[in-house]
Amino acid sequence: MRLSHLLPFVAVTALSLSPSAQAATTITWWHAMEGVLGEKVNAIADEFNASQDDYVVKPVYKGSYSDNLTATIAAFRAGQAPAITQVFEVGTATMMSAKGAIYPVYQLMQDTDTPFDPDAFLPAVKSYYTSSDGHMLSMPFNSSTxxxxxxxxxxxxxxxxxxxxxxxxxxxxxxxxxxxxxxxxxxxxxxxxxxxxxxxxxxxxxxxxxxxxxxxxxxxxxxxxxxxxxxxxxxxxxxxxxxxxxxxxxxxxxxxxxxxxxxxxxxxxxxxxxxxxxxxxxxxxxxxxxxxxxxxxxxxxxxxxIIGGASLWVMRGQSDKVYQGVAEFMNFLSSPAVQADWASFTGYVPITTAAYQRLKDDGFYAKTPGASVAIDQLTRGTPDDNSRGLRLxxxxxxxxxxxxxxxxxxxxxxxxxxxxxxxxxxxxxxxxxxxxxxxx
Amino acid sequence: MTTFERHSLTPWLLLAPQLVVVAIFFFWPAAESLRQAFYVQDAFGLGERFVGLANFQHVLASPGYWHAFGVTALFSLLVAAGAMGLALLLAVLADRVLHGARLYRVLLTWPYAVAPAVAGLLWLFMFDPVLGVLTHALAAIGVHWDAQLDPGQALALVVIASIWQQMSYNFVFFLAGLQMIPASLLEAAAIDGAGPFRRFFGITLPLLSPTAFFLLVMNSVYVLFETFATIDSTTLGGPGGATRTLVYKLYEDGFVGRDLGGSSAQSVLLMILVGVLTFIQFRYLERRVAY
CATH class of the missing domain: 3.40.190.10 (Periplasmic binding protein-like II)
Known part of the structure; x- marks a missing residue:
C-alpha cells in the first residue's frame, strides 16, 4: 500500500484526536438501574458530560444489584475496578469493611477540595452511609422506603x-x-x-x-x-x-x-x-x-x-485526574436540580433537604397524591439506634x-x-x- | 504404533489445544478452589488467613448442608428416574412409528436445544401462582397451586422442568441404541413365540444396557451441576430451602454470601462426591452391563 492511500485514514485519525476529545478523562460508572431508570441514569450522565469538557462519565448497566456487586468485587480483584459503582443498601457493611478497596467519599471530597456538606442529606439517608466515627463513606443516590x-x-x-x-x-x-x-x-x-x-x-x-x-x-x-x-x-x-x-x-x-x-x-x-x-x-x-x-x-x-435503594461507592486504583472528575460528578449528582428531577421521575425520595424543598416549591407533592408519604415517614422524629438502619x-x-x-x-x-x-x-x-x- | 513412538511430539501437539482448554478452564480453577478451601478470605481479597480444615468443619457441622444433601439425593433420584424412564418409553414408541418418524424425533429432541434458564422461565410462567395457565387449570380441578409457599409443589416444579430438559438428550441415545439392535434377533424371538414384553425385557433391555449405563453417569452429572439454571430461574432454592441442592447452596454461599472459603470447601466436597459416585457406578454397575 502506498502512502497516498493511507492519507485519508491519517486525516480521519487526526480529526478524531482533536484537543477536547484527547483531554477528556473517562469515568466508568457501574450501576444496576434497568429499563426506564437506566435510561434516566444515561440522561443524567449525558447532562454532566455536556456541562464540561474535561470528563466523560460512562454509565454501564451490570445487571441486578447483586450482579453488580459481584462484578465489582471480581473486577477489583483483577485490578479492573470501575471508578464508581452502585451498591444496594444491604451491601453497605461489606463495602465499609473493605478499607483498602474503597475511597471514602468524605475523604475524596476533602482531597479534591470539592464542597461537600453531609448535613445537606436527610438524616435517615445520611446516617445509613456514615461510619461509626462520623464520616460519610459513600454518596447516597437512590433511596426509597x-x-x-x-x-x-x-x-x-x-x-x-x-x-x-x-x-x-x-x-x-x-x-x-x-x-x-x-x-x-x-x-x-x-x-x-x-x-x-x-x-x-x-x-x-x-x-x-x-x-x-x-x-x-x-x-x-x-x-x-x-x-x-x-x-x-x-x-x-x-x-x-x-x-x-x-x-x-x-x-x-x-x-x-x-x-x-x-x-x-x-x-x-x-x-x-x-x-x-x-x-x-x-x-x-x-x-x-x-x-x-x-x-x-x-x-x-x-x-x-429505614431506607432501601443504593449508594455510590468510589473504588481505589484510579488516577488523581479521574478522582477529580469523580468528585465533580458527585457534586453534580447531589445538586438540588438533579436530585429533584430524579426523585419526581422515579418515586425515589429526594435525598437532600434542598431537593425536597425544591419539589415542594414546584408543587410536586400537591400535584402527585401519595408522593409525600414516603418522605414524611422517613423524616418523622430523629433516627435512634433502632431506626438508623442496618449495618450487618x-x-x-x-x-x-x-x-x-x-x-x-x-x-x-x-x-x-x-x-x-x-x-x-x-x-x-x-x-x-x-x-x-x-x-x- | 511405531509411527507414534518415532514422532513422540506430534500427538501432544495435536492434543495441545484441547489440553490447554482443559487446563485453563478446569484444572486451574479446581486447583484454586482446592487452595481457597483452606483459607478464610474477605470478599475483596484484601487479606487471607490459613485456617486448616476449619471451613470443612463449618460446612459439615451445619444442618443446612445436610438438608441440601437430602434435597439433592431426592431430587437426583426423581430426575434421573423420570428423565430416563420417560425417554426410554418415548424412544420405544418413536422407534415403532412408520409414518412421520423424523417429525416425531425432531419434536422430541427439541427441548434439549432450549437453554435451561429459558426453560425454567417457561415453566415458571405456566405455574405462576397468580397468572399461570396451569395454575388456573389446576384450580379448576380443585388443586390450590402455590409453588412459592408449598415445598412439595416447588420441588415438583423443578423436577418437571429438569426432566423435560434432560429427557431429549436421553431420548436421542436410547433411540440410537434401539436402532442398533439387529431386527433379526427380535424376529427370531418372535418366531420362537416370545411376546412383546418378553422381547423387550429379554432382548432389547439387556442390549440397551451400555446406553443406559452411559446415560446414568451423564444424568447424575446433569442433576448435580446443570440443574442450577433451572432452580435459579424458578424457585431460587425456596420455599424454606425445599429446592436448595448442593450446587445451589454452593452458589448462594459463594456469590451471594461471598464466603469464598466455605463455598470452596463445598465445591471440593462435591468433587469428591461425584468422584465416588462415578467410581461406584463403574465398579459395581458396569459389571452388569453387557457390551
Whole structure:
C-alpha cells in the first residue's frame, strides 16, 4: 500500500484526536438501574458530560444489584475496578469493611477540595452511609422506603373509608375486604424481610440486631426473634394467610403483581414502585398510598422507617485526574436540580433537604397524591439506634435466610416463634462468618 | 504404533489445544478452589488467613448442608428416574412409528436445544401462582397451586422442568441404541413365540444396557451441576430451602454470601462426591452391563 492511500485514514485519525476529545478523562460508572431508570441514569450522565469538557462519565448497566456487586468485587480483584459503582443498601457493611478497596467519599471530597456538606442529606439517608466515627463513606443516590398501597375501589366496596394506621386496624380491614367479597385477598407484600421485619422493627422502635443494628461493631448479632411484638406480627400474618386476609407473594418484588392484578387489596412495598403500579392500575382501579402501619401496642409514636435503594461507592486504583472528575460528578449528582428531577421521575425520595424543598416549591407533592408519604415517614422524629438502619455483614444472604424462614411460618410448617428463632440462629452464623473474614 | 513412538511430539501437539482448554478452564480453577478451601478470605481479597480444615468443619457441622444433601439425593433420584424412564418409553414408541418418524424425533429432541434458564422461565410462567395457565387449570380441578409457599409443589416444579430438559438428550441415545439392535434377533424371538414384553425385557433391555449405563453417569452429572439454571430461574432454592441442592447452596454461599472459603470447601466436597459416585457406578454397575 502506498502512502497516498493511507492519507485519508491519517486525516480521519487526526480529526478524531482533536484537543477536547484527547483531554477528556473517562469515568466508568457501574450501576444496576434497568429499563426506564437506566435510561434516566444515561440522561443524567449525558447532562454532566455536556456541562464540561474535561470528563466523560460512562454509565454501564451490570445487571441486578447483586450482579453488580459481584462484578465489582471480581473486577477489583483483577485490578479492573470501575471508578464508581452502585451498591444496594444491604451491601453497605461489606463495602465499609473493605478499607483498602474503597475511597471514602468524605475523604475524596476533602482531597479534591470539592464542597461537600453531609448535613445537606436527610438524616435517615445520611446516617445509613456514615461510619461509626462520623464520616460519610459513600454518596447516597437512590433511596426509597416501604409504604402501604391500597386499592381504593376495593376499599369503597367493602365500606372502609380510610386506610389503616395500625397493624390491628389493617388486620380488621383485610378480613373485611375478603369476607365482603371486595377482594380475593387482603394484603400481600414485596421484599418480605425489608418490609415485615427490618422496617417493622425500625418503625416500632424494636432492635433488629445488637450493637445498634450493627452500627457499633461487626460483633452484632440478630435479636428480632426475641422481640415479642415482632414474633406476634409474623404470627398474625401466618394466621391471616389461612383466610387469605394475607397472601405471601414471594421474594423480591414478586408480591407486587398480586396487587397490580387486583387480587390483593393492599400491598407493602417500596415507594419507588409508585410509577410501575400507576402504570399497571391505569383503567383497572384507583389506588392510594398510606404510611406503613405500626403496632400501637409496641410504640405510641411510630419512628422513622429505614431506607432501601443504593449508594455510590468510589473504588481505589484510579488516577488523581479521574478522582477529580469523580468528585465533580458527585457534586453534580447531589445538586438540588438533579436530585429533584430524579426523585419526581422515579418515586425515589429526594435525598437532600434542598431537593425536597425544591419539589415542594414546584408543587410536586400537591400535584402527585401519595408522593409525600414516603418522605414524611422517613423524616418523622430523629433516627435512634433502632431506626438508623442496618449495618450487618452478609446481609443479602441473611435476607434470603429470613425469606426462607418466613415461608416456613406462612406455609404453616413452623410457628412464627420457631421460624424466627431459626432465622436468627442461621443469620448469626452468617454474621460470625463475616466477622471472621474481616478480622484478617 | 511405531509411527507414534518415532514422532513422540506430534500427538501432544495435536492434543495441545484441547489440553490447554482443559487446563485453563478446569484444572486451574479446581486447583484454586482446592487452595481457597483452606483459607478464610474477605470478599475483596484484601487479606487471607490459613485456617486448616476449619471451613470443612463449618460446612459439615451445619444442618443446612445436610438438608441440601437430602434435597439433592431426592431430587437426583426423581430426575434421573423420570428423565430416563420417560425417554426410554418415548424412544420405544418413536422407534415403532412408520409414518412421520423424523417429525416425531425432531419434536422430541427439541427441548434439549432450549437453554435451561429459558426453560425454567417457561415453566415458571405456566405455574405462576397468580397468572399461570396451569395454575388456573389446576384450580379448576380443585388443586390450590402455590409453588412459592408449598415445598412439595416447588420441588415438583423443578423436577418437571429438569426432566423435560434432560429427557431429549436421553431420548436421542436410547433411540440410537434401539436402532442398533439387529431386527433379526427380535424376529427370531418372535418366531420362537416370545411376546412383546418378553422381547423387550429379554432382548432389547439387556442390549440397551451400555446406553443406559452411559446415560446414568451423564444424568447424575446433569442433576448435580446443570440443574442450577433451572432452580435459579424458578424457585431460587425456596420455599424454606425445599429446592436448595448442593450446587445451589454452593452458589448462594459463594456469590451471594461471598464466603469464598466455605463455598470452596463445598465445591471440593462435591468433587469428591461425584468422584465416588462415578467410581461406584463403574465398579459395581458396569459389571452388569453387557457390551
Amino acid at each position: 416501604p409504604v402501604l398501597y391500597y386499592n381504593q375501589d376495593a376499599f369503597a366496596k367493602a365500606g372502609i373509608e380510610t386506610p389503616p394506621k395500625t397493624w390491628a386496624e389493617l388486620g380488621k380491614d383485610a378480613h373485611k375486604l375478603v369476607e365482603s367479597g371486595a377482594a380475593e385477598c387482603g394484603l400481600t407484600t414485596a421484599w418480605p424481610s425489608w418490609t415485615q421485619l427490618e422496617n417493622f422493627s425500625a418503625v416500632n422502635d424494636l432492635p433488629f440486631a445488637t450493637q445498634a443494628n450493627g452500627f457499633n461493631g461487626t460483633d452484632a448479632r440478630l435479636v428480632f426473634d426475641q422481640q415479642p411484638a415482632t414474633v406476634a406480627h409474623i404470627q398474625d400474618l401466618a394466621e391471616w394467610q389461612k383466610s387469605h386476609a394475607f397472601e405471601y407473594g414471594g421474594r423480591a418484588d414478586n408480591g407486587t403483581k398480586r396487587f397490580q392484578s387486583g387480587r390483593c387489596a393492599m400491598l407493602t412495598t417500596s415507594s419507588a414502585s409508585r410509577a410501575g403500579i400507576q402504570e399497571a392500575a391505569k383503567g383497572k382501579f384507583g389506588f392510594g398510598i398510606a404510611p406503613l402501619p405500626y403496632d400501637a401496642k409496641a410504640v405510641s409514636q411510630p419512628r422513622n422507617s 455483614g452478609n446481609m443479602p444472604q441473611i435476607r434470603n435466610i429470613i425469606a426462607e424462614q418466613l415461608e416456613k411460618a406462612f406455609n404453616g410448617s413452623e410457628t412464627a416463634a420457631q421460624a424466627l428463632t431459626d432465622a436468627a440462629e442461621r443469620g448469626n452464623q452468617e454474621l460470625e462468618q463475616f466477622e471472621r473474614s474481616v478480622s484478617n
